[in-house]
Amino acid sequence: MGHPRHPRRALRTTTVGAVSATLIAGAALGLAPAAQAAPGPGVRFVDISGAGGTVLKANVVAPSDTSRRYPVVVLPTSWAVPQIEYLAQAKQLADSGYVVVSYNSRGFWQSGGEIEVGGPEDIEDASKVIDWALANTQADPDKVGMAGVSYGAGISLLAAGHDKRIKAVAALSGWGDLIDSIYSGRTQHFQAAALLSGAGYLTGRPSPELQQVMKDFLGSNLAKEDDMIAWGKKRSPDTYIDSINKNGAAILLGNAWGDTIFPPNQYADFYEKLTTPKRLEFRPGDHATAEATGLLGLPNDTWEDTHRWFDHYLKGDDNGVDRELPVRIKSRSTGAYESYPDWKSVGATKKKIALAGTTTIHTNVDSGANGGLLELSNILDQFLRLPPTASVPLLPRRWAGVWQSEKYTSEQHVRGTAKLHTTLTPTKESGTLVAYLYDVGPLGLGKLVSNAPYTFHGKTPGAPFGVDLELFSTAYDVPAGHRLALVVDTVDPLYIEHNPTGAQLTFSSPKDDPSYVSIPLREQ
Template identity: 70%
Template sequence: MTSSRTTLRAAIGTVSAAVLAGAVLAGAPASAAPAPARTAATARPAATGSPTLRFVDITGAGGITLKANVFTPAGADGGRRYPLVVLPTSWAMPQVEYLAQARRLAEAGYVVVGYNSRGFWQSGGQIETAGPQDVADASKVVDWALAHTPADPHKVGMAGVSYGAGISLLAAASDKRIKAVAALSGWADLIGSIYSGRTPHLQAAAVLGGAGALTGRPSPELQQVLKDFLSADMSKEKDMIAWGRKRSPATYLDRINANGAAILLGNAWGDSLFPPDQYAAFFEKLKGPKRLEFRPGDHATAEGLGLLGLPNDTWNDSKRWLDHYLKGVDNGIDREPPVLLKSRSTGAYEGYKSWRDVPSAHRRIALDGTRRVHTGIDSGADGGLIFLSSMLDQFFRLPPMASIPLLPRSAAAVWQSAPYPTGQRVRGTTRLHTTVTSTASSGTAIAYLYDVGPLGLGKLVTHAPFTFHDKTPDRPFGVDLDLFATAYDVPAGHRLAVVVDTVDPLYIAQNPAGARLTFSSPADDPSYVSVPVRDQDHGS
């Protein structure tokens, strides 16, 4: 675990740099990509005065104090009621996080209450990680707003980024008053996000834990969960999964559907904390009004520009969503394709009827022959550095890269397709199926898909880790793995390469010293990677 602790310290040390880099890069040219067509009804109304802002204390669950700010539309009086939007802050962010967007909403006729989530900054209590008390806090804030502002009890919405998104979705399951939600860069499945493939996401947990300790008061329960998580203590796995399920909106899907809130989900292809697949799976199971938007970037970078008060497609669509489902504005958002994707390669928007409709075909790459690798050796293939790598991809189209011919075959299993004469538009979730034989009962591997140019330089398209336990040494077993969803265009003449190795700084690998992994393709169960592709139309 020495290397894991070293990586943990490095990840915590880079979080501030990553956040600062996001603010700087937000002005990069890629942010000026054209937005989808909008109807005239979405134009921002002329302001008739400035909203009023006041800072207040709100009593949360258990009697703690929540520090909050309230925007009220200009000219508001007791004779008129306005739609209410509640904004819980992101993890480790102060209560001023949403001031720019809150003012914009108030100028459009909303009462807006932003509050610091419990346990952070000046709010009372401890960090409960979107536990029951956090959900109860959201309802307490609604109660306060209905009693102390001209908010309409029949037009209540919530929105938020990251932690605020998760709390908003959970609140929609417990509070029937909530009619609309815009959940940006959040999670539907907490464990499926930071423990996908039964592999602890080291840098993600380190950043969350470090930022929480710096800006708030982690509860003893959270401290223990992080300790068990980062030590990869398998004896605590069931407890950790139960803790995460309690904090996952997907657990309360039936309640969310029964309450019927209109839900917009937005995320980035390269989100280091909450990968997009878990949002897509959740979206498909929602039965009420719904919308799914994926854009290039990393955690919260797709909407970060909007927090600074600058033009931003994500926040524009969030406001359109609230306008339609809280104010009844006929802006057409309910008639648009409910799945909106922005390509990492072109910056163009594509609309689809559902997540299932995103790929129009699947292309298989045969993982033929036998590949044997030694574990614990970093081959040079990896998923990059949390935040920074996906931000470089977002703004400069520079994903993590590796020279495929130079990858040591003793540490990395490699397969390549033939060149694609007309290229490939990868859209959706790539799936790997293979047979593994390990000399040890436990182990970790990471699968990567690369776009390989004529000189052998590979650009990372997607990847995902998987960890296995309690396997009989030297006995083959099957592995099925979903790589993180993406939208990436492979140029004509390029190949796709599949690489599997056993070390990646993003994750905690559990490979015993000296272990070896063998990847084979039995005749009765061939190994392959299935790549989702889209024909040249742009969806529907």
């Protein structure tokens, strides 16, 4: 495969670049009130020497009483966000008895170096900041924690696998597996990658290695696929799971159901591999939106649980967080919380929708079913419960395959990960499909429940093969009188597709291997 063929992708890149600038400017302006209120006694802006002597711009917020030692929390900044990001939370933590050191991740804003995306330099930076805090503040060397949103979350998890001093981590909207995040289904998550790349150029200095990786990734240079995967694995906490477990830090993972950069599935998989004290929380929203209000100092469930986590595992408070069921999820439909003993108990009941018959669709045209726009669509779902929609009866069957369940006589509580199993026969050796699960009301309007992409290469045209695809995990209630519909098409603005011009995809359901979508349901 060569570079993407579609000229509209150049327009998409420009659009996402503009979105990048808007988000970054919004973050800086939105945090300005916290920054203006912060300077004063107890707040210092400092330079810290990171890996190789690179200067990291940082700030320190500490209790005014310097007569004793305090637990310390280190906060690496999110991708493209300046060092004022955590000041509101840092002041709250300091007021409750913590030393807090936040630093601008290398390569961004005034910090030196280049953007390495959780590379060895970033991991060493985290340890250097801990060294500095222990030498220059009232930080207790036996009570070290790390936390962060997005990029800061990934760095915190990576550091926990390399620095035994870290006793507790709160990793919010982060990644366990970088490849399974923006390359799940072996499909490039176009808007996510373009947003990260554009924001990196706007606010920092991408390393030559990162520039090449993103060029190959967005340019569909499959000859470099193995190199890209190796690069991502080196930067995935999942790669260091044994060291993380051995070091024993208590780990809180928080994410949003609709995270279009780091989807929930990969975080749930990472959580299951942890043997340390652990907690997993999922809420409605998109990337980093579940934590956003807390960064402005407003009440926020995610940050409140983060404080409780540190209070127990760093301060030793008996606040009960260790005795609560460790998997805590919030329904997209009702906003109610549910708790489970482990991830596999979420959606423990499975109900299959048969995908009977043979359906052929043509490629290269967007049927109208899609996953929405990065950030915007899932923010609307988070605050207004308005997910992306499609009129399922009007979807053109030339370009979309549609299968529906029976009409449900009672409410269905979808929880966890829906799974598609089917037999696919392509007319070309490469191709991309995107599966969508819709909640379809009496008038045929479908509300998006979940979706996921799938790409294949090197297949024999005309030869059938099996496809198993996990849709992105969710918590959604389907009302009585509605149906669930599985829709499959081949073009979605969120992803880069690999369908040659004129290709067709045929879905069948052999008697000895029937096709279905498995729906995970909460036990009634």
